[in-house]
Amino acid sequence: MNILLANLKEDAMPTPLPTEIERHLTLFVNAAQNAFGSDLSCAVLFGSAADGQLRATSDVNLLLLLKRFSTESADKLRGTLRMANAAIELQVMFLLDSELDDAAEAFAVKFADIIARHKVLFGQDPFARLHTNRDALLRRVRQVLLNQQLRMRERYLLVSINEEQLADVIADAAAPLRAAAASLAQLSGKAPLPGKQALEAFVDSLNQPALQTALQAMSNARETAHLAPGMAMPAFRGLMDITAQLRDHAEQLR
Structure with missing residues (x-):
């Protein structure tokens, strides 16, 4: 073998x-x-x-x-x-x-x-001894979320008229948003969670059904590279809101 x-x-x-x-x-x-x-x-x-x-x-x-x-x-x-x-x-x-x-x-x-x-x-596992520095992690998660906001604003103007292209952008947002949510949970002293669960927990805490729907649409776009007609635009707007609230949370941490 x-x-x-x-x-x-x-x-x-x-x-x-x-x-x-x-x-x-x-x-x-x-x-x-x-x-x-x-x-x-x-x-x-x-x-x-x-x-x-x-x-x-x-x-x-x-x-x-x-x-x-x-x-x-x-x-x-x-x-x-x-x-x-x-x-x-x-x-x-x-x-x-x-x-x-x-x-x-x-x-x-x-x-x-x-x-x-x-x-x-x-x-051998090189990460068994490796730990990320808290200040560096907080600084970097803020940069990631700011960059994601800038990218989503540009994508909104450039491709939002085309639902098929927007579905791809929505799928691409999963990795940075999930990683940022997992990092923020760690920085907040919570038990470690995989990125998907960390982002779901953060959105659940906001208690806004439209944002939960947007999150589900993102998962669907990632799994199938497609969204049903009429779903992409509200989902993308919801993800923009989620990104903004993640960034607000990051800015409040010290």
């Missing part, structure tokens, strides 16, 4: 990965081992693929942690990555061991999410 499949069985996922995705991951991780050799410290699956929440609009996200990055080694992996990217939307982060702490501070929201949901496919 290859290393990837052994780890997948050992760390059983809530929902098994589709066969095609598992096959391409196996090929890629094995190719990365051959390409980088002893310079490959670990390969870590993170995001929705790691916690069994992969949907039609999801990327497959992988972190390769390296002792060093050489273009000669990377050249051996280019073809395999291009094939996996085309087949399963594989997105790979190439990070050095020496950069891990700095990356966790610079991209605190992203790494808080990775810490919360990841699967080690090769090597």
Whole structure:
């Protein structure tokens, strides 16, 4: 049994990965081992693929942690990555061991999410000792939410007239909003929750049925890449409101 499949069985996922995705991951991780050799410290699956929440609009996200990055080694992996990217939307982060702490501070929201949901496919777990700095996490979650607001305002003007395009934008909002909600729950001293549940809990606390409907529409758009006629516009407006209230909450934290 290859290393990837052994780890997948050992760390059983809530929902098994589709066969095609598992096959391409196996090929890629094995190719990365051959390409980088002893310079490959670990390969870590993170995001929705790691916690069994992969949907039609999801990327497959992988972190390769390296002792060093050489273009000669990377050249051996280019073809395999291009094939996996085309087949399963594989997105790979190439990070050095020496950069891990700095990356966790610079991209605190992203790494808080990775810490919360990841699967080690090769090597040792690099996140067992890693913790995000509270000030860095709060600063970064505010930046993420501000950036999301700016993006949604621009998308509203540019694509809101086209419901099909708006459904894609709604689906894309899931990752940053869920990650921000999970980070805010952590910063508020609450028990850790996966991003989806953290965002649902936050919206439930607002006690506004229209926002709960918008959240359900976002889940539907993410799962099917489609929304029923007439659903996209009210859902998008609701998500804009949710984003604003998340940001207000972030600004109130100290």
